[in-house]
Amino acid sequence: MKDPSRVEENYCIALHPIWDDQLRHVADELLYRSSAWAKTAEFPDPITATARASSTAFYEIGLDHLIGERRLFFNVSEHWLRNLEMLPLPPNRIVITLDISTELTDAVSSNLHDLKSRGYELAIHGVRSKDFKNPLLSFADIIKADMRCAVTRSEMSRFMEDLTTVKTVASYIETETIFRECQKLSFDFYQGFFFAESESIGSPGIKNRAANRVAQLRILGELYTAEPNMEYIEALVAQDPSLCIMILHHANSPLFNRGQRIDSLGKALMLLGLDRLRVMTTIILLAKNGPIHQLLLPKLLIRAHMCQLVAERLKNIDPDIAFTTGLFSLLDKVMHTDMEEIVNSVGFTEVISDALLQRSGVMGKLLILIEKFEEAAIAGKSLKTLQFLNREYLNSVAWAESVLVTLQK
Numbered sequence: 001m002k003d004p005s006r007v008e009e010n011y012c013i014a015l016h017p018i019w020d021d022q023l024r025h026v027a028d029e030l031l032y033r034s035s036a037w038a039k040t041a042e043f044p045d046p047i048t049a050t051a052r053a054s055s056t057a058f059y060e061i062g063l064d065h066l067i068g069e070r071r072l073f074f075n076v077s078e079h080w081l082r083n084l085e086m087l088p089l090p091p092n093r094i095v096i097t098l099d100i101s102t103e104l105t106d107a108v109s110s111n112l113h114d115l116k117s118r119g120y121e122l123a124i125h126g127v128r129s130k131d132f133k134n135p136l137l138s139f140a141d142i143i144k145a146d147m148r149c150a151v152t153r154s155e156m157s158r159f160m161e162d163l164t165t166v167k168t169v170a171s172y173i174e175t176e177t178i179f180r181e182c183q184k185l186s187f188d189f190y191q192g193f194f195f196a197e198s199e200s201i202g203s204p205g206i207k208n209r210a211a212n213r214v215a216q217l218r219i220l221g222e223l224y225t226a227e228p229n230m231e232y233i234e235a236l237v238a239q240d241p242s243l244c245i246m247i248l249h250h251a252n253s254p255l256f257n258r259g260q261r262i263d264s265l266g267k268a269l270m271l272l273g274l275d276r277l278r279v280m281t282t283i284i285l286l287a288k289n290g291p292i293h294q295l296l297l298p299k300l301l302i303r304a305h306m307c308q309l310v311a312e313r314l315k316n317i318d319p320d321i322a323f324t325t326g327l328f329s330l331l332d333k334v335m336h337t338d339m340e341e342i343v344n345s346v347g348f349t350e351v352i353s354d355a356l357l358q359r360s361g362v363m364g365k366l367l368i369l370i371e372k373f374e375e376a377a378i379a380g381k382s383l384k385t386l387q388f389l390n391r392e393y394l395n396s397v398a399w400a401e402s403v404l405v406t407l408q409k
Contacts, residue, residue: 013056015066018073018169018191027095029073029191030057050076055246058088062253073097073123081111082401084118091119095142100126104136112139123169129155144169144191147178156185219243223278233277234266246280247272298400299374300330305396306370310389316362325355325363326370 018027032049054074057066066072073095074088081098088094096115102108116122116139123142127134129152137143143163147153147170160168170182173192182190219236222228237243251268262268269277307326311317332339343353355363372378373389381389 013053013061016191017196018189019195020189021187023190023195025070027071027073027189028067029097030075050080054088058250062249063088063093064253071095075099075125078102078108078111081108081115084111084115087115087120091121095121095123097123097125097144098136100124100128100131100134100136102136104134109139116141125171128152129159132159140166142167142169142189144171145187146172147182147192148172148174153178153181153185160185219277219281223274223281228274230266230269234269237265237269243281247277250276250280300327301400302393302396303327303329303370303374305399306392307366309392309395310366310370313388314366317366321349321352322363322366325352325367328352328356329367329371 012033014031014033015028016031017025018029020026030053032053057063057072063072071093072088075097076087078098080087087096112122121141122139123144124137124140125144127137127143127145128149131137132155143166145152145156145168147156167188169189169191170179170185170187171191173179173182173190173194175194179190179192179194219233222233222236237247247268248262248265251262251271262271272280304323304326308319308323311319311322328342331342339356343356351361351363354360355367358364359368369378373393378386378389
């Protein structure tokens, strides 16, 4: 019987061409595929699919190798808008695509203003005649109309009269008849199976996505310390071949490289910088290329950050050590590995080892406090202490969401 918790590693991406009014191939829509044989997107959740597509397209393959000079339409959910640093670069090559069903809340509106201030164009996908008055369209630079609907095709002409600066894409063109109707409406771009089906693309040089999860989580922990040690990070990255390949590939892309080949991992890390490395490592973790649970990873980071915040109020605990201890306290469940094996392989100090294995010492007591708080099982604490823990928990939730782009809906 197949283990349902096991994540398949043969997923890939697909490109669906977009043509201009002269039928020149000028752009592509990035799609996720669970395998090279899949014809439609099958995924457990849209956030995972976006993370996997992003990791494959931008870090494994690279934008220039993937599409050359063409532009890329990148589909996101509203959850990805909450952390714009996670979006791919450069903005002038990427069209961020949002579905018309997205609710225009105050938060979404603010995020879209921020998105456009960073230089991204926004496409609204799946528009039909019933959506013509949707306020979300006021943010659109490009409108992708679903032309399968006869009513939409008949009413599109009137709607397009009011579009002075907005570009239009006739999407879902599946027959020559529909294409000829759309041509009379003078769309700017066309897309559909009538022209070409989506083409699945694998990742050259990366045959197995099995990753060193311990190394990746140690990297993430080190990247978010107050003073990250780049030599230590380089040593950790070296333990993860797939991450090494992505970093070197990305450092040698035209976005970062200025003509000189980067062959050193250390030089590549310095060139990319901490912020970009944080994004890459987080996206790889989000892509769930191995046995990582969607619900445990946010809980793990919330606990780590809460340990750090509480430690900052104490005199006998180093906040950075507290963060690391909290980060690893759930790793046995995330990795399906005995904690003792993890502790021995990482080589922790006695303070951290005792806390993780026995919940002893000052760090062990801190972990017990946080765990009891998570279980709502704290007794004998003052109201002031409970208010403090509640406040730091909410701060930790906000921090974890900013790192992981909110894994939960």
